Amino acid sequence: MFCFVNRTLSSVWEDINVLYDEASLACRSCADNYLKSFAFYQKSLGEQALKDQYIANHMAEALADGQFRVYLQPQYDIRTNAMIGAEALVRWKDPVRGMISPGEFIPAFEHNGFITNLDYYVWDTVCALLRRWLDEGRKVCPISVNISQVDFLNVRLADTFIELTERHKIPRELLELELTESAYTSNPVVIMDTLSFLQKSGFKVLMDDFGSGYSSLNVLKDLPADILKIDMRFLSDSKIPGRGENILASVTRLAKWLEMPVIAEGVERKDQADFLRGIGCEFVQGYYFSKPMPIAEFEKLGSQVAEREEGAARATINADSLWSATSQIESLFSNILQAVALFEYDGETVRLLRVNDAYNKMFGYRDVNGIQDEALSDVSPEDLPEILEAFHQTARSRGTCRCEFRRLLNTGSVIWLQARLKYVNTIGGNDVIFVSMSDVTQQKELDFELQRYRVALSGSGQRHDTILIIDDQEINRAILNEIFHESFTILEAENGRVGMEILAKDEGKVDLILLDLVMPEMDGATFLKLVRGNPAYAGIPVIIITAESSAWQQNNALEMGARDYIVKPFIPAVVRQRVKNVLESTTRVAEQLRDYEPEEGGNNA
Numbered sequence: 001m002f003c004f005v006n007r008t009l010s011s012v013w014e015d016i017n018v019l020y021d022e023a024s025l026a027c028r029s030c031a032d033n034y035l036k037s038f039a040f041y042q043k044s045l046g047e048q049a050l051k052d053q054y055i056a057n058h059m060a061e062a063l064a065d066g067q068f069r070v071y072l073q074p075q076y077d078i079r080t081n082a083m084i085g086a087e088a089l090v091r092w093k094d095p096v097r098g099m100i101s102p103g104e105f106i107p108a109f110e111h112n113g114f115i116t117n118l119d120y121y122v123w124d125t126v127c128a129l130l131r132r133w134l135d136e137g138r139k140v141c142p143i144s145v146n147i148s149q150v151d152f153l154n155v156r157l158a159d160t161f162i163e164l165t166e167r168h169k170i171p172r173e174l175l176e177l178e179l180t181e182s183a184y185t186s187n188p189v190v191i192m193d194t195l196s197f198l199q200k201s202g203f204k205v206l207m208d209d210f211g212s213g214y215s216s217l218n219v220l221k222d223l224p225a226d227i228l229k230i231d232m233r234f235l236s237d238s239k240i241p242g243r244g245e246n247i248l249a250s251v252t253r254l255a256k257w258l259e260m261p262v263i264a265e266g267v268e269r270k271d272q273a274d275f276l277r278g279i280g281c282e283f284v285q286g287y288y289f290s291k292p293m294p295i296a297e298f299e300k301l302g303s304q305v306a307e308r309e310e311g312a313a314r315a316t317i318n319a320d321s322l323w324s325a326t327s328q329i330e331s332l333f334s335n336i337l338q339a340v341a342l343f344e345y346d347g348e349t350v351r352l353l354r355v356n357d358a359y360n361k362m363f364g365y366r367d368v369n370g371i372q373d374e375a376l377s378d379v380s381p382e383d384l385p386e387i388l389e390a391f392h393q394t395a396r397s398r399g400t401c402r403c404e405f406r407r408l409l410n411t412g413s414v415i416w417l418q419a420r421l422k423y424v425n426t427i428g429g430n431d432v433i434f435v436s437m438s439d440v441t442q443q444k445e446l447d448f449e450l451q452r453y454r455v456a457l458s459g460s461g462q463r464h465d466t467i468l469i470i471d472d473q474e475i476n477r478a479i480l481n482e483i484f485h486e487s488f489t490i491l492e493a494e495n496g497r498v499g500m501e502i503l504a505k506d507e508g509k510v511d512l513i514l515l516d517l518v519m520p521e522m523d524g525a526t527f528l529k530l531v532r533g534n535p536a537y538a539g540i541p542v543i544i545i546t547a548e549s550s551a552w553q554q555n556n557a558l559e560m561g562a563r564d565y566i567v568k569p570f571i572p573a574v575v576r577q578r579v580k581n582v583l584e585s586t587t588r589v590a591e592q593l594r595d596y597e598p599e600e601g602g603n604n605a
Contacts, residue, residue, distance in 0.1 A: 069093055230248065503537055
């Protein structure tokens with residue numbers, strides 16, 4: 001091996017020790033490269049050596065003095081833009097050099113072994129942070145921490161994570177463990193055993209930089225991992241146009257077949273986000289959505305997350321940001337799955353300002369041009385006064401409003417829409433109003449059918465107008481109440497005992513029971529047994545409410561005497577249809593019994 005140092009003859013004799021050091025640095029620069037047999041000393045080699053020496057001299061002091069700071073980079077559900085987690089990263093704020101890049105000190109720490117001390121500091125800090133959030137009653141999302149391949153030299157690594165979560169008293173699923181794919185190949189047997197044990201102990205394992213190695217499929221086949229992380233830089237290395245995109249799409253589909261979520265990190269541009277959304281990638285991380293930030297800033301961001309029901313609209317939004325292509329509202333507005341639009345209202349006229357892709361898709365528009373001044377031209381004339389009144393109330397109250405109306409599509413068909421309006425801001429004397437729209441045509445058709453059904457029953461001397469909902473979860477009762485309150489009288493009970501009291505009090509008035517199985521005091525199975533054993537209640541049809549959709553659970557519900565079952569979370573159209581089916585079936589049986597019932601004075605022989 002030959003090493004060359006660029007010096008004049010006169011300068012060589014000035015300091016032979018300096019010359020030797022520089023030659024040594026040049027030698028080390030090609031020591032591990034068998035294809036490179038010589039190297040020239042460059043000034044950058046000396047500068048890097050000084051940086052490495054500074055890092056080695058100050059790393060222990062920096063850790064003791066708290067110079068290392070944990071930063072958090074949020075992770076988002078790309079479909080809803082809801083924050084679903086974060087990755088813990090580390091920054092070094094040195095009092096002399098300022099902020100030192102992780103690209104400088106992480107490789108040095110991995111080389112000298114100090115990375116194990118820094119990793120433990122980050123793990124402990126994150127666990128303490130999660131504990132504090134839990135104590136403060138915050139909504140806590142999982143945080144992933146990185147594990148270096150050097151950490152696996154510690155035979156008690158799994159015990160370390162268990163001790164940390166037990167000492168800080170945090171659920172283990174809140175601390176996710178992240179390891180690069182390349183680390184798997186360093187000591188596969190030890191790593192596999194350790195990760196398998198951690199998985200069984202309740203931790204989630206993330207495979208970082210998947211696809212960057214040369215044995216990804218083999219790694220995926222053999223090693224335990226719950227979540228894949230793919231870096232968008234994987235696409236930039238492709239010299240054949242489209243090949244990287246196709247591979248990334250295939251990896252995403254493969255992960256879906258294996259029921260493994262995929263997080264794409266390094267997302268920095270809108271076109272990347274659109275591509276990921278198109279291939280079905282669900283979760284993202286990167287500067288396009290949010291940069292790594294200090295803990296205090298992350299907490300502030302979490303406390304400012306709006307209620308997502310109305311999309312991105314909030315009264316505190318700066319009006320100018322609504323049209324800013326770089327703002328966070330742009331991302332949320334463009335990517336929300338529900339049809340949403342911004343309208344301008346001057347007290348008489350409604351003008352369309354902006355729509356999202358789902359709006360165009362719902363109504364068949366290619367763009368918003370040409371329809372601004374005719375925003376409500378396709379609304380049914382019968383319903384136009386109602387929607388104008390909704391705009392008026394929203395602007396007057398600077399709050400929210402809701403209405404339903406019919407709209408004619410380009411295809412000639414008519415759909416029912418439920419609109420939710422929210423005041424955003426006032427610009428130039430006109431009010432900007434955010435509107436989200438849902439197609440409720442099927443719901444309306446079912447409501448009309450149920451209404452006609454109720455009228456028919458009342459005409460034949462029968463009634464199906466009272467539903468008893470028995471569920472210990474108030475939110476479940478509220479959802480079912482919202483689904484049926486317009487068509488039925490609703491009674492509610494928080495357990496089977498209260499349900500029996502209602503039946504005794506309102507004997508003959510309950511026409512259908514929606515029954516949860518798992519409840520305090522008296523569970524659903526006991527209640528159903530009492531109902532079926534009492535002739536006064538035995539004829540009331542019962543539909544089981546269950547979170548379990550297995551065939552065993554369905555058969556069990558029917559064997560207990562239920563007529564049908566509804567699976568949580570509730571899908572309104574499905575719930576209505578199942579109730580409708582049970583009521584129709586009950587009516588048909590009653591009519592058949594009446595048909596076979598002998599007339600008074602007839603032959604009973």
